[in-house]
Amino acid sequence: MKILFxxxxxxxxxxxISSTSQEQQKSKILDSEIIKGKLRxxxxxxxxxxxxxxxxxYYVLETQIETFILDFDKDKFSQKFVQLQDQNIQVRGRKxxxxxxxxxxxxxxHPVTTDINGNTLDYFECEIFEVLEIV
Numbered sequence: 001m002k003i004l005f006x007x008x009x010x011x012x013x014x015x016x017i018s019s020t021s022q023e024q025q026k027s028k029i030l031d032s033e034i035i036k037g038k039l040r041x042x043x044x045x046x047x048x049x050x051x052x053x054x055x056x057x058y059y060v061l062e063t064q065i066e067t068f069i070l071d072f073d074k075d076k077f078s079q080k081f082v083q084l085q086d087q088n089i090q091v092r093g094r095k096x097x098x099x100x101x102x103x104x105x106x107x108x109x110h111p112v113t114t115d116i117n118g119n120t121l122d123y124f125e126c127e128i129f130e131v132l133e134i135v
Contacts, residue, residue: 032092032132033092034091035063035068035091036090037064037088038087039061039081039084040062041057041081042057042060043057044056046109048111051110051124052124052126053069058070061129068095068127068129069129070128070131071128071130072130072131073131084134089135091132092131093129096127096129096130097126098125098126099123100124100125102122102123102124111124112124113125
């Protein structure tokens with residue numbers, strides 16, 4: 001009886017973990033939105049947009065109203081983005097604020113952010129679009 005009990009408990013735990021992961025994925029999709037625009041690969045520049053992307057080259061989605069810095073799973077989307085570069089696409093995802101702490105090295109260069117009173121903050125804040133899927 002004991003021998004059958006342990007595999008049963010293990011199987012139930014795996015089913016619970018799987019369903020929890022599926023619920024979290026469904027929750028992400030429910031909180032998401034679809035945006036469409038032209039996918040562009042941007043080179044690194046000394047700008048807030050490049051700093052926000054935290055890499056050398058980065059992708060943005062240019063819509064008629066604004067440009068979104070894209071944050072995405074590199075393993076999942078990098079090859080597809082290369083194929084779709086400079087084309088109009090639709091992506092599902094969500095906007096979020098990214099907060100990047102300033103480097104500890106006082107000689108390092110970074111954008112300076114101030115609050116409403118003009119006080120310098122110890123982080124840089126920017127808006128990104130987290131891609132969940134290409135529609």
